[in-house]
Amino acid sequence: MIPETAVILAADLGTKMGGKPVGLVKVAGREILYRTITLLRKNGIKQFLLITNERYAPLYREFIERHDFPAEVLINSEPEKGNGHSLFLAGDHVSGRFILVMGNHVYSEAFVERTVKGEGLIADRRPRWIEIEKATKVKVKDGRVEHLGKELKEWDAVDTGFLILDERIFEAIKDLERERNGDYNLSEVVERVKVPVTFADGLGWADVDTPRDVERIRRMLVKTAVKGTGDGFISRHLNRKISTEISALLVERVTPNVMTAVTFALGIASALLTLVSPPLAGVLYQLSSVLDGVDGEIARAQLRTSRLGGYTDSILDRYVDGSFLALLAYVALNEPVWYLIAILALLGSIMVSYSTERFKAAYGGDAYNHIPVLRKLPGKRDERVFLTMLFLFCPSGASIKALFAILTLLTNLRVVLTLYLVAKKVSQPKTI
Amino acid sequence: MIPETAVILAADLGTKMGGKPVGLVKVAGREILYRTITLLRKNGIKQFLLITNERYAPLYREFIERHDFPAEVLINSEPEKGNGHSLFLAGDHVSGRFILVMGNHVYSEAFVERTVKGEGLIADRRPRWIEIEKATKVKVKDGRVEHLGKELKEWDAVDTGFLILDERIFEAIKDLERERNGDYNLSEVVERVKVPVTFADGLGWADVDTPRDVERIRRMLVKTAVKGTGDGFISRHLNRKISTEISALLVERVTPNVMTAVTFALGIASALLTLVSPPLAGVLYQLSSVLDGVDGEIARAQLRTSRLGGYTDSILDRYVDGSFLALLAYVALNEPVWYLIAILALLGSIMVSYSTERFKAAYGGDAYNHIPVLRKLPGKRDERVFLTMLFLFCPSGASIKALFAILTLLTNLRVVLTLYLVAKKVSQPKTI
Numbered sequence: 010m011i012p013e014t015a016v017i018l019a020a021d022l023g024t025k026m027g028g029k030p031v032g033l034v035k036v037a038g039r040e041i042l043y044r045t046i047t048l049l050r051k052n053g054i055k056q057f058l059l060i061t062n063e064r065y066a067p068l069y070r071e072f073i074e075r076h077d078f079p080a081e082v083l084i085n086s087e088p089e090k091g092n093g094h095s096l097f098l099a100g101d102h103v104s105g106r107f108i109l110v111m112g113n114h115v116y117s118e119a120f121v122e123r124t125v126k127g128e129g130l131i132a133d134r135r136p137r138w139i140e141i142e143k144a145t146k147v148k149v150k151d152g153r154v155e156h157l158g159k160e161l162k163e164w165d166a167v168d169t170g171f172l173i174l175d176e177r178i179f180e181a182i183k184d185l186e187r188e189r190n191g192d193y194n195l196s197e198v199v200e201r202v203k204v205p206v207t208f209a210d211g212l213g214w215a216d217v218d219t220p221r222d223v224e225r226i227r228r229m230l231v232k233t234a235v236k237g238t239g240d241g242f243i244s245r246h247l248n249r250k251i252s253t254e255i256s257a258l259l260v261e262r263v264t265p266n267v268m269t270a271v272t273f274a275l276g277i278a279s280a281l282l283t284l285v286s287p288p289l290a291g292v293l294y295q296l297s298s299v300l301d302g303v304d305g306e307i308a309r310a311q312l313r314t315s316r317l318g319g320y321t322d323s324i325l326d327r328y329v330d331g332s333f334l335a336l337l338a339y340v341a342l343n344e345p346v347w348y349l350i351a352i353l354a355l356l357g358s359i360m361v362s363y364s365t366e367r368f369k370a371a372y373g374g375d376a377y378n379h380i381p382v383l384r385k386l387p388g389k390r391d392e393r394v395f396l397t398m399l400f401l402f403c404p405s406g407a408s409i410k411a412l413f414a415i416l417t418l419l420t421n422l423r424v425v426l427t428l429y430l431v432a433k434k435v436s437q438p439k440t441i
Numbered sequence: 442m443i444p445e446t447a448v449i450l451a452a453d454l455g456t457k458m459g460g461k462p463v464g465l466v467k468v469a470g471r472e473i474l475y476r477t478i479t480l481l482r483k484n485g486i487k488q489f490l491l492i493t494n495e496r497y498a499p500l501y502r503e504f505i506e507r508h509d510f511p512a513e514v515l516i517n518s519e520p521e522k523g524n525g526h527s528l529f530l531a532g533d534h535v536s537g538r539f540i541l542v543m544g545n546h547v548y549s550e551a552f553v554e555r556t557v558k559g560e561g562l563i564a565d566r567r568p569r570w571i572e573i574e575k576a577t578k579v580k581v582k583d584g585r586v587e588h589l590g591k592e593l594k595e596w597d598a599v600d601t602g603f604l605i606l607d608e609r610i611f612e613a614i615k616d617l618e619r620e621r622n623g624d625y626n627l628s629e630v631v632e633r634v635k636v637p638v639t640f641a642d643g644l645g646w647a648d649v650d651t652p653r654d655v656e657r658i659r660r661m662l663v664k665t666a667v668k669g670t671g672d673g674f675i676s677r678h679l680n681r682k683i684s685t686e687i688s689a690l691l692v693e694r695v696t697p698n699v700m701t702a703v704t705f706a707l708g709i710a711s712a713l714l715t716l717v718s719p720p721l722a723g724v725l726y727q728l729s730s731v732l733d734g735v736d737g738e739i740a741r742a743q744l745r746t747s748r749l750g751g752y753t754d755s756i757l758d759r760y761v762d763g764s765f766l767a768l769l770a771y772v773a774l775n776e777p778v779w780y781l782i783a784i785l786a787l788l789g790s791i792m793v794s795y796s797t798e799r800f801k802a803a804y805g806g807d808a809y810n811h812i813p814v815l816r817k818l819p820g821k822r823d824e825r826v827f828l829t830m831l832f833l834f835c836p837s838g839a840s841i842k843a844l845f846a847i848l849t850l851l852t853n854l855r856v857v858l859t860l861y862l863v864a865k866k867v868s869q870p871k872t873i
């Protein structure tokens with residue numbers, strides 16, 4: 010069962026961020042707190058309790074109201090003390106199981122999706138996006154925290170600042186409150202009650218401590234935002250590597266819709282360029298294919314995905330391909346039979362996409378998930394565009410004819426095979 | 442609330458059907474009982490009680506087991522008495538609200554979908570598929586049955602044999618059982634307790650009394666099985682009128698998959714025929730477009746629709762269109778610029794379908810339902826095929842060029858408009 014409540018600790022004065030509450034710092038176009046609340050809500054968490062200090066409370070309140078988040082703000086008037094006291098204050102407002110999350114941590118969608126189902130402290134044995142020397146390490150014994158601290162010599166994993174606890178934790182806190190007059194850290198509580206540990210390795214998460222962290226986390230958000238299903242060989246090994254770098258550069262500056270428009274314009278420009286210089290047209294076509302990943306990456310990193318965005322992008326892609334092949338045939342061919350082949354190449358190119366989208370319309374699921382072997386079949390857009398560029402480097406009648414012939418075979422065979430695989434899949438006992 | 446139980450009265454010896462239980466007579470490839478149980482289950486009814494006579498009980502039991510239906514068989518050992526006694530027997534097995542349905546009635550999907558939400562006797566003021574003189578008529582007063590009978594002079598509607606009752610009906614039956622020694626009709630019970638009436642007018646339903654009825658009902662099932670959304674002007678006013686007649690002829694003989702294959706073969710044949718005789722090719726293309734409705738109509742009438750069937754059909758249609766336009770361009774054009782236009786006509790033709798199917802993939806709903814104005818926009822397949830046939834009657838360079846130019850404009854403008862309408866629709870407050 011996923012808990013219904015999340016407590017967010019944001020009382021720290023965070024002096025290294027220029028006096029601004031860290032939770033309201035934007036990374037990839039969205040405040041850290043916006044990210045945390047939005048991703049948790051997407052995964053079933055219904056209410057939020059934000060613990061902050063007196064200075065930041067009005068700013069957080071205004072933010073929460075503006076977004077109409079189901080969150081309450083609770084003030085810790087002694088933020089200079091250890092953050093254990095912040096959790097202590099939550100005790101009267103929380104019952105049953107709850108999520109405890111640090112207000113200065115940024116988590117990727119995949120991280121939250123996975124960890125909400127965990128138990129105790131979520132720890133990462135292969136942290137990818139943090140500075141290890143500044144991290145809090147965990148030594149695990151019998152599935153529970155044995156030691157926790159920044160200076161541990163021996164450790165198994167790193168504390169992700171994400172915990173799934175239940176109300177029993179408040180008993181342990183009461184003792185510490187008394188013993189230490191309210192000045193103790195959460196890590197001491199966790200160590201004392203030997204909270205269970207759940208490993209979640211190598212996913213996107215990081216804490217923001219200094220402005221320098223923001224840049225690294227921006228890259229993390231873009232890199233972990235790659236959708237991937239439906240990516241062909243060229244996309245995986247070339248296009249995505251470039252597009253994520255471009256996305257990391259642009260993600261604070263550009264909206265996904267602008268990128269969709271720019272990519273479409275570039276694609277149409279590449280089609281028109283076939284009239285002037287096929288080799289250049291091919292290169293520009295490949296460039297637009299690389300950029301084609303950017304709008305989606307930016308949208309996911311900015312938590313701004315929309316069905317309309319995906320819909321529009323998908324239709325515009327088909328028009329770019331259609332225009333490119335149409336104009337290339339127009340400029341380079343002159344025998345009826347080759348026009349026929351060019352038309353069939355175009356038909357197949359669009360049908361590759363049609364056959365997977367129509368699958369989703371019929372079955373409500375992603376064809377690449379249901380029939381994984383489709384991912385390995387050649388003929389996807391990234392591969393076709395790359396192939397086109399290669400054949401246009403030294404354009405001649407023969408090379409362009411060869412290109413159209415290969416595209417015709419590749420795409421139409423792929424569609425026939427898709428149809429066969431879908432029929433095979435759905436006639437198996439387990440329906441999809 | 443839709444009731445969870447349905448009682449099916451099937452004790453009648455039905456002498457006019459050659460000694461076979463009427464419920465096991467096949468209409469459009471499916472037994473009447475199969476239809477009733479399947480459609481009711483689809484609408485939330487969970488258990489069934491079938492009342493029959495001693496002679497038919499073994500046959501019904503075998504049938505129910507074979508299909509693994511959640512149904513119990515109850516024997517009325519005095520089937521020669523009126524059918525009120527059959528319902529009386531159900532009294533010990535039914536509680537709360539329940540559906541009561543005659544075992545010799547055939548109902549369309551739309552009828553059941555609508556009437557399960559009704560109350561009391563479902564009556565039809567505009568019965569379309571029955572012989573009115575043999576029907577049981579209802580005189581309604583203050584929303585309830587006043588009189589019920591075949592010979593009524595004055596009446597408001599016809600009894601559909603479909604009732605939503607509750608256990609209180611058994612009180613009234615008890616009195617009649619005593620007074621009449623078990624020999625009375627259901628209609629007397631209904632009249633005595635003044636059951637409420639719900640009107641459901643003009644939908645598909647009929648009773649099977651003689652073998653002659655079967656033929657009429659077969660047509661009913663085909664005519665009421667037209668999907669309709671996405672049908673263009675030509676489909677509504679021409680193709681469907683012909684295809685439903687063909688479907689009524691074939692529905693007992695052919696499976697939907699065979700029809701899909703035949704239609705595809707005919708479509709590809711029409712494409713190849715462009716090489717020999719464009720006018721004939723156009724006629725055959727239009728014929729395949731008419732037949733294109735038959736597989737779906739038969740599948741729905743036979744309760745054999747499948748997502749794979751729809752998926753395959755949709756992809757094959759695109760290939761027929763693609764091949765036809767490709768070969769027509771090949772045979773009739775010879776200037777590069779007209780090939781270019783032909784390619785764009787093909788692109789647009791496929792994109793018309795792509796843009797609506799991709800909508801369903803993105804939003805999970807039918808584009809024609811969410812954006813009704815799309816139904817009125819020209820450019821759908823039935824219209825394009827018909828237009829193609831017209832332009833090919835007197836084929837000349839000019840007429841074929843005009844055809845391609847019109848198709849290019851019509852289809853691509855339609856796609857642009859679809860994109861605009863979708864964007865407009867989803868940016869309205871109510872999301873879809």
